[in-house]
Amino acid sequence: MAGPKNRRQGPAAASPEPKEQDRQRTGNGSAHDEAGGVADTEPRENIFLLWPNIIGYSRIVLAFASLYYMPLHPRTCTLLYTVSCLLDALDGYAARLFEQSTRFGAVLDMVTDRCTTACLIVFLSSAFPRWALLFQGLISLDLASHYMHMYATLAMGGTENSHKNVDKSRSRLLSLYYTNKTVLFIACAANEAFFIALYLLSFSSPLLSPSLLQTVPDHAAAAIHQGAQVNSSLLRHLFTNPYSAGALELARANKMDSFWPWVLAGVSFPVMAFKQVTNVVQLVKAGKWLAEGDLQQRRAMGLPRKPKRA
Template sequence: MAGRGKKQKASEPSEIQDNHASTSSNGTIRKGSPRRNQRAPTSGEQSENIFLFWPNIIGYTRIVLAVASLYYMPLHPRTCSLLYSISCLLDALDGYAARFYNQSTTFGAVLDMVTDRCTTACLLVFLSSAWPRWAILFQGLISLDLASHYMHMYATLSMGESGQSHKKVDSSRSWILYQYYNNKIVLFVFCTMNELFFIGLYLLSFSSPTLSPSLLQPTPDGATAGSAQPGSPALAPISALFASPWSAGALELARANKMDSFWPWVITGIAAPVMAAKQFINIVQMVKASKWLAEGDIIRRRQLGLSKTR
């Protein structure tokens, strides 16, 4: 036992040194990988199943609801909006569960961000097909959202200290991002309003002749025109889409034809300024992440002796 104790003490300094090297270099870059320095659980220890943590289970539920909303998206605007909204609201619940059960994990943070990006992108893809003339705008929003968050998370995980989260932003790097990520109310309001704006546009594609003029296009015989074009599904002849006019899909289509555009306009109008501010934050986030990654490149080049003095 005494010999074993000496061997353990002799190994402690090197282990501490390795862990220190993996944490930071000049407070900026990690020298080693945390995975390489973390001790694997022994046979006597019970390994935790990260995938079954409560926040991650909530994340899986969000994915299921989001997929269900995509299924109903072309022809069932009310059902789709309900499922999509619940999926978005659960985004706040998984963060609360992570803090309550002390189950904050890197996997959960990445799962949460990927789910947000994918669901928003899918909704914007539908809007692109609903209004082809504005497709380039929606495609630009998708690209900005994905690029900004990917670069921010990559910079945080590669440049930050071990266990760093993409939501832990130092005020010295960006005051705007610090306020955005560290104030839970601000983060919730911005994310919620951003999604509400696109949900409002989605509902307007079914109800507003102003945005979808095809809703009022007459046919030669004076009846309402029919089109299977997404964004004007209320115009599609029910007989062209459903064999039975009394099927659930046909009835939902008939209800969509009677949808009032007042509340979708209210939702879209209220959420529009916050959505615009959210896109500005995405730009700031992408620029700051680019500069952070460039700082790391400069330091690495100096360490390798590749930098040239001018």
């Protein structure tokens, strides 16, 4: 259309517009905002590349690596999984040290914790099928309690409120758990240690994993003692595929001493139980908090409506 185009022509059209001049001068766009004021010229932070979040990404990589080695290599898996868990304390320290605490980092940390623990417990469900229902319940409790607590905090406490800011009037147990860094670290570390101990016992303890004790026929055992050549038919009594990597690793794992895993399981069990009780309290308190909000909202809307008199 010719009209608008002609209105732009004139003395002002001889040079670029102010926004275009700024764009040419800085190479990064206009230095003026839409209202004509001076915009913030300080460099914009990349939240995804802050040090605590980089540590969080490292935790995810280590967790995936541990899951890869989990079925066949208990020692390697335990090392990788333990390092991933220990970095959970380091990212919080880095956030305070560099003043880089972010909501994205808090959510990333919680999601990583929940997912890695769930994956480990899923393996335990397959290793101890008789206890699968209990393990499934623990996964559900962990995910549900943290989700409801986070949602209740945002919905009732406001978007600026952290899920770790729990007032004593609401729950003394949750306030102690979230505000005391020592209690929080010990509870989370011991909880993971208990499940790691069960994982190691699935490879080393015939008491929990009777499949580790394989019966060999008497004539086959006599052949071994006599120094006879061990053929594939004998190995099939021990493993479905005697030449597989799983058979080799399981043979090595059977030499693992179950003493220390039992000690670790015994020491960490009370703390793990405390953590599960905390999850139950967290789930119940979050539900009640949301119900209080629903009740206030319904009252503000005049619900339930009083029945009209005839």
